Amino acid sequence: KAGVTQTPRYLIKTRGQQVTLSCSPISGHRSVSWYQQTPGQGLQFLFEYFSETQRNKGNFPGRFSGRQFSNSRSEMNVSTLELGDSALYLCASSLGSGGYQETQYFGPGTRLLVL
Amino acid sequence: AQTVTQSQPEMSVQEAETVTLSCTYDTSESNYYLFWYKQPPSRQMILVIRQEAYKQQNATENRFSVNFQKAAKSFSLKISDSQLGDTAMYFCAFGSRDDMRFGAGTRLTVKP
Secondary structure, three states: OOOOEEEOOEEEEOOOOOEEEEEEOOOOOOEEEEEEEEOOOEEEEEEEEEOOEEEEEOOOOOOEEEEEOOOOOEEEEEOOOOHHHOEEEEEEEEOOOOHHHOOOEEOOOEEEEEO | OOEEEOOOOEEEEEOOOOEEEOOEEEOOOOOOEEEEEEEOOOOOOEEEEEEEOOOOOOOEEOOEEEEEEOOOOEEEEEEOOOOHHHOEEEEEEEEOOOOEEEOOOEEEEEEO
């Protein structure tokens, strides 16, 4: 099976712009979670989608949003970018029925740099 | 809310030796799993080992094993016969039905 893929791998944006990141889960996986990874804050949970519905949400401002399509692919959008949004954004997929008791499979991440 | 604490930001070990990474957690839930994930430099995060909280037997995966002390809420990872490819960030994680928490990570360097 193909692993979790994320596009694009690298992105440079300027403050105030918006960005959309994409994640394709492993075939058969219905849950996709998004994380922000920074040297200072570590891995922080953004949100999780399961069967096209947001099932869990972390403590991030409303500028961060996401969605999931019927084929389980997910997109994450960040509007009005700030310098502090520079980070590695990871998505992870799992089968989904067991929640976070299941093993998550991570993608390679999208590295976002905001100038 | 659940918390996961890794008290060792960095560690190093000589090739072929054994190293133990520490992790403690706090939760009031009874049904959960614990994980160790590995993130090699510039590579994808992958699962190293996982432990079901209701199982008393410690999980093992080849050179990797855990010491799970449920009462003490401790979940350490032992790496035996360390290899250069074990150099990575290691994250301890807690997973329940609706919550996933990661520790801050331990950067492990295996020296030749």
